[in-house]
Amino acid sequence: MTKISATIITDNNIATIGKCLESLAGVADEIIVVDAFSSDGTVEVCNQYGCKVKQRKLDGYGAQKQYAVSLATNSYVLSIDADEYLDEDLRQSIMRLKEQGLEHRIYSLSRLNFFGGKPVKHSGWWPDRQTRLFDKRYASWNLRDVHERVTFPDTLWPAPVGGLLMHNRRASAAEHRRKETEYAVLEARVLVASGVRPTFVGAYMRAAAAYLRSYIFRRGFLDGREGREIARTAAAMRLVTYKMAKKAGRKLAERAKQTK
Numbered sequence: 001m002t003k004i005s006a007t008i009i010t011d012n013n014i015a016t017i018g019k020c021l022e023s024l025a026g027v028a029d030e031i032i033v034v035d036a037f038s039s040d041g042t043v044e045v046c047n048q049y050g051c052k053v054k055q056r057k058l059d060g061y062g063a064q065k066q067y068a069v070s071l072a073t074n075s076y077v078l079s080i081d082a083d084e085y086l087d088e089d090l091r092q093s094i095m096r097l098k099e100q101g102l103e104h105r106i107y108s109l110s111r112l113n114f115f116g117g118k119p120v121k122h123s124g125w126w127p128d129r130q131t132r133l134f135d136k137r138y139a140s141w142n143l144r145d146v147h148e149r150v151t152f153p154d155t156l157w158p159a160p161v162g163g164l165l166m167h168n169r170r171a172s173a174a175e176h177r178r179k180e181t182e183y184a185v186l187e188a189r190v191l192v193a194s195g196v197r198p199t200f201v202g203a204y205m206r207a208a209a210a211y212l213r214s215y216i217f218r219r220g221f222l223d224g225r226e227g228r229e230i231a232r233t234a235a236a237m238r239l240v241t242y243k244m245a246k247k248a249g250r251k252l253a254e255r256a257k258q259t260k
Contacts, residue, residue, distance in 0.1 A: 002102045003029040004094070004133075005072035006080065009064045011036040013082035014045065016168055021049040023085035027094050028078060034068040042082075060186065062148030066141040076102055078133050079141070079150070083168045084111070090163025094133070097161070106150070107133040108158035111165040115226040116172055123220035123230045124213070130165060131158045146186040173229045177236075184237040188244030197249055203242030211235040 006028035010017060024031060031051040035043050036058035046053050054071060058064050069077050078094070080086075086094070090109065097107075111128040113120050120126060131139070131150040139152035170176035191198065198206075214220045214234045220227035 002076055002098050003074040004076045004078050004098060005030050005032060005074040006078045007032045007034070007065065007068035007072060008051075008080060008082055009034045009036070009058070009061070009068055010038055010042050010046070010082045011058055012038045012040045012042060014038075014040040014042050015171070016083040016085075017042050017045050020080065020082055020085045021046070021051070023087075023091060024078075027086065027091055027098075029074060030072070032068050032071045034064055034071070036064070060143065060145030060148075062141050062144040065148060066143060069136050069141060072136060075135050075137055076133065077136050080132060080165065081167070085166050087164045087166055090161065090165060093162040102133075102135075104159040105135045105138040105156050106131055106152050106158045107161050109133065109161055109165045110163070111167050113167045113169040115170045115176065115223075115230065118226055120169075120223050120226055120230070122218055122222045123215070123227050124218040125169070125230070128167075129158070129160075132165065133161065145190055146183050173233075176229065177233055180233050180237045181240055184240040185244050188241045188248060191241070191245045192248045196245070198242045198245055200242070203239055206242075207235040207238040210238050 004027065006024050008017075008020065008031065010033055021031065031046075031049065033043075033046045033051045033053045035046070035053055035055045037055055043053055043055075052071070056064065056067060065079060069079065108129045109132050111130045113125040113128060131152070134150060134152065138156060139150050141148055142151050170179065211231045211234060215227060215231035220231050223230070
């Protein structure tokens with residue numbers, strides 16, 4: 001039997017962490033939690049489930065997830081988020097793989113995203129294949145602050161696993177906008193660090209493109225009210241990213257002048 005380490009990063013996830021941990025019963029031989037100093041009882045719940053908890057400041061999602069992987073004692077890692085859980089089909093599929101012995105270096109899971117309790121089947125949210133089960137000797141999370149992903153050699157390909165990874169992506173429109181704003185701030189930081197200076201016109205063009213891509217080309221209109229909210233927020237966040245990057249760029253320029 002192949003042993004699997006589950007890794008999770010947390011940051012005030014009391015509403016979802018319990019269901020996440022319950023779904024790992026019989027799947028994970030150890031659960032590693034890297035917590036960003038939660039204050040809502042998340043750590044206490046993780047301790048109740050026997051998780052190995054390490055607290056660390058969240059400076060970027062990619063780095064935080066890879067740090068969790070580095071703490072795993074088993075070669076195979078199942079990396080999931082605190083607002084995700086395995087449905088019963090996926091649980092059984094992974095347990096069968098464990099019994100047979102994992103033959104592939106990396107595996108992909110099909111993720112179903114929920115918005116306000118409703119599954120979203122369009123808007124670019126489905127199909128949503130995620131590489132989440134992998135041999136950490138051959139794959140790892142990149143270190144991007146946002147839009148992080150698991151990277152691996154070109155000679156490998158992810159073998160699909162049956163079942164669904166259920167993702168409570170957003171409980172409400174307000175939470176969606178708040179979370180996407182956090183991502184926009186991180187994305188702005190990435191842009192500034194890479195030397196990109198978005199223009200006002202470019203920002204509005206990207207905002208319009210984001211709306212059309214989500215609502216029209218990815219058929220978000222079929223998702224009803226949720227699809228409209230996803231498209232509007234996608235457009236608004238392009239403008240937030242522009243404003244944050246512009247502000248950060250000005251600060252860097254001022255510091256550069258002061259050091260001369």
